[in-house]
Amino acid sequence: MKIPPLLALYRTVAQFHENETLIGWLQGSRVVVWLTPQRRKAILCVGAVFAAVAGTLSRQTRSGDSHEAATWLVPAAALPILLGIVYLLYLMAARFSRLPAFVRARPQICVHAFFWVLLVSIWLNPFPSAFAAAVMALVAGSFPYLIWRCGYMLLCGQRGKAARTKFTDHFFYIFPVWDGTNTPPGKGHDNLSRAEAQTAAAYSRSILAGIKLLLLVALWKGAMQVIGAVVYGDPKSALTGLLTGHDLGIPRLRFIVNGNVTPPLGIIWLSLYLELIWECLFIAAKGHVWIGMLRLFGFNVFRNTYKPLLAESVAEFWSRYYYYFKELMVEFFFLPTYLRVFRNRPMLRIVVAVFAAAFLGNMYYHLLQAKHPLIAADFPHLWWLLGARLIFCLMLAAGIAVSMLRQQRLRARVDALGRPRGGVRRLGRIVGVWTFFAIINYWNVPVGVTIPQRARSFLSIFGL
Amino acid sequence: MEPERRKNDLIDFLRTIQRPDFPLHEIDGDLSLVESGLIDSLALLQIITYLEQTYEIDFREKGIDPGDLRSVNAILEFVARETTA
Numbered sequence: 001m002k003i004p005p006l007l008a009l010y011r012t013v014a015q016f017h018e019n020e021t022l023i024g025w026l027q028g029s030r031v032v033v034w035l036t037p038q039r040r041k042a043i044l045c046v047g048a049v050f051a052a053v054a055g056t057l058s059r060q061t062r063s064g065d066s067h068e069a070a071t072w073l074v075p076a077a078a079l080p081i082l083l084g085i086v087y088l089l090y091l092m093a094a095r096f097s098r099l100p101a102f103v104r105a106r107p108q109i110c111v112h113a114f115f116w117v118l119l120v121s122i123w124l125n126p127f128p129s130a131f132a133a134a135v136m137a138l139v140a141g142s143f144p145y146l147i148w149r150c151g152y153m154l155l156c157g158q159r160g161k162a163a164r165t166k167f168t169d170h171f172f173y174i175f176p177v178w179d180g181t182n183t184p185p186g187k188g189h190d191n192l193s194r195a196e197a198q199t200a201a202a203y204s205r206s207i208l209a210g211i212k213l214l215l216l217v218a219l220w221k222g223a224m225q226v227i228g229a230v231v232y233g234d235p236k237s238a239l240t241g242l243l244t245g246h247d248l249g250i251p252r253l254r255f256i257v258n259g260n261v262t263p264p265l266g267i268i269w270l271s272l273y274l275e276l277i278w279e280c281l282f283i284a285a286k287g288h289v290w291i292g293m294l295r296l297f298g299f300n301v302f303r304n305t306y307k308p309l310l311a312e313s314v315a316e317f318w319s320r321y322y323y324y325f326k327e328l329m330v331e332f333f334f335l336p337t338y339l340r341v342f343r344n345r346p347m348l349r350i351v352v353a354v355f356a357a358a359f360l361g362n363m364y365y366h367l368l369q370a371k372h373p374l375i376a377a378d379f380p381h382l383w384w385l386l387g388a389r390l391i392f393c394l395m396l397a398a399g400i401a402v403s404m405l406r407q408q409r410l411r412a413r414v415d416a417l418g419r420p421r422g423g424v425r426r427l428g429r430i431v432g433v434w435t436f437f438a439i440i441n442y443w444n445v446p447v448g449v450t451i452p453q454r455a456r457s458f459l460s461i462f463g464l
Numbered sequence: 465m466e467p468e469r470r471k472n473d474l475i476d477f478l479r480t481i482q483r484p485d486f487p488l489h490e491i492d493g494d495l496s497l498v499e500s501g502l503i504d505s506l507a508l509l510q511i512i513t514y515l516e517q518t519y520e521i522d523f524r525e526k527g528i529d530p531g532d533l534r535s536v537n538a539i540l541e542f543v544a545r546e547t548t549a
Binding site for chain 1: 509512513516523524525526527528529530531
């Protein structure tokens with residue numbers, strides 16, 4: 001079939017990272033030839049030292065510590081402790097088979113237990129001075145960022161793949177120069193080494209794929225500016241001034257949830273869907289920076305966000321929206337549960353594993369993320385931050401479980417020739433997924449209202 | 465079990481769990497099962513169950529590296545490793 005010229009041009013431009021002429025030209029360039037995998041990793045390790053220092057300093061600043069004299073001494077004392085802990089965990093991964101049987105069976109639980117012991121000791125405050133207490137608080141406050149990264153290092157050991165690795169094979173993703181959230185983009189050594197370009201040609205492909213993602217960042221940020229100005233009339237958008245007040249005036253969802261505005265029902269639903277689109281653009285722009293950087297350094301890993309708004313099932317959306325968070329939940333909560341419980345009851349096995357990941361794991365991850373109230377043992381604040389998320393995670397887990405079981409049932413029914421991919425039914429499935437996530441997102445918007453208040457306004461979106 | 469028979473059995477099994485909207489007629493040994501759209505995360509679980517039941521592999525201690533299930537050849541290498549260990 002002949003492709004229309006405009007479509008052909010679009011494909012050529014959009015798929016520039018697969019252009020063989022471009023790849024051939026790039027792989028001959030001096031920089032690409034010089035940047036061998038070893039040199040790239042060496043650069044990342046030097047960057048990791050800076051990232052470790054900058055990250056510890058930044059966590060100290062954000063913790064709002066008021067000990068003026070201790071501001072630089074605290075991170076200076078905390079950093080060697082953190083590096084020591086990370087190195088010890090590396091030794092555990094590298095010599096995994098020599099660890100005690102209990103640690104071998106549950107290495108992740110051991111690391112998390114260590115964190116909780118540290119936390120409880122901070123709550124009990126047995127430290128001889130305020131300085132020591134501040135140092136330990138900073139060590140504990142750095143843990144939520146490091147614990148999942150070190151978790152991947154231990155997983156590598158558990159799988160018997162860390163024995164021949166060096167500390168530097170892990171150091172660069174534990175303190176990554178591309179920063180990111182507590183979720184490690186690109187996962188750990190196993191995944192990164194599989195995706196690492198070993199030849200100049202593969203590296204050239206990876207660079208171009210990275211550049212494409214960084215260009216998409218600019219595109220999505222531009223789209224957010226346009227939506228911010230045209231839809232929301234957001235004063236922070238650079239384009240709002242140009243419209244001179246001629247925006248659609250749709251309120252952001254957070255203003256509806258906290259009761260600042262009470263628009264008609266149609267506008268509320270519009271706001272729900274638009275919030276979902278906004279969130280997808282936001283997470284795509286952020287994730288593309290991390291993965292773009294990884295690809296520029298030769299790790300041609302999967303994107304963090306891949307067309308979530310085209311997902312045809314709830315489970316598929318969860319996988320496409322924030323891939324590395326989903327992977328974290330799968331590897332640390334879903335699979336360990338799936339492999340251990342109800343092995344003779346397939347349906348129950350899936351449901352329990354989904355709840356372990358999407359509900360329990362998700363809640364636990366966000367509990368660790370709320371590190372300041374956690375370290376301060378400020379439980380009312382923790383409840384205020386996480387109460388609504390409890391409902392969000394419950395709905396999410398139920399949605400994913402139903403989606404996975406439904407997929408399994410459909411698969412058993414549909415013959416190998418399959419159902420048609422296009423058409424109205426596909427559109428219906430996509431709209432269903434949008435609606436599900438738009439609705440549950442109501443419980444994920446961070447605003448200062450109580451759960452009963454949020455529940456009352458939530459019912460109002462159904463006209464109740 | 466002979467390697468060739470093991471491979472054929474695995475391919476037969478993959479045909480029963482492939483996504484209905486992505487039917488593949490030829491399954492190459494090195495084809496990436498996830499990237500090709502042949503299987504999804506649900507199918508991954510079914511592969512785990514298949515390996516547990518067919519080869520009595522116990523994943524509880526070592527866990528599972530999804531990378532070991534990325535292609536037919538990777539799965540067969542994994543099975544060979546685990547059954548000879």
